Amino acid sequence: MLTPNRTHERLVALFLLGALLFTPPLIALFNNATSILGLPMLYLYLFGAWAAVIALAGLAMERTPPDVDPANAGQTTPPVTEIKKAEG
Numbered sequence: 001m002l003t004p005n006r007t008h009e010r011l012v013a014l015f016l017l018g019a020l021l022f023t024p025p026l027i028a029l030f031n032n033a034t035s036i037l038g039l040p041m042l043y044l045y046l047f048g049a050w051a052a053v054i055a056l057a058g059l060a061m062e063r064t065p066p067d068v069d070p071a072n073a074g075q076t077t078p079p080v081t082e083i084k085k086a087e088g
Contacts (some may be wrong), residue, residue, distance in 0.1 A: 007061065010060040011057070011061075014056050014057055018049075021049040022049065027042070027045070030045040
């Protein structure tokens with residue numbers, strides 16, 4: 001599981017990326033008369049960048065289930081009750 005500091009760092013970096021993607025100078029690069037499949041480049045850029053920021057936020061907030069030990073590369077650890085039954 002990611003530590004809270006690691007998640008916080010990723011979210012701060014994502015905020016900075018989002019702020020960069022939506023600055024007027026970068027948006028002005030796509031504000032032209034060119035269109036793809038009948039859609040203006042500006043609209044494609046805005047919705048594409050928006051979707052990318054949302055997808056990256058989902059990845060940044062993703063957590064592992066509590067019963068998964070990250071050190072064992074995805075191998076699940078048995079609950080404590082099963083360990084006690086096996087020992088006793």
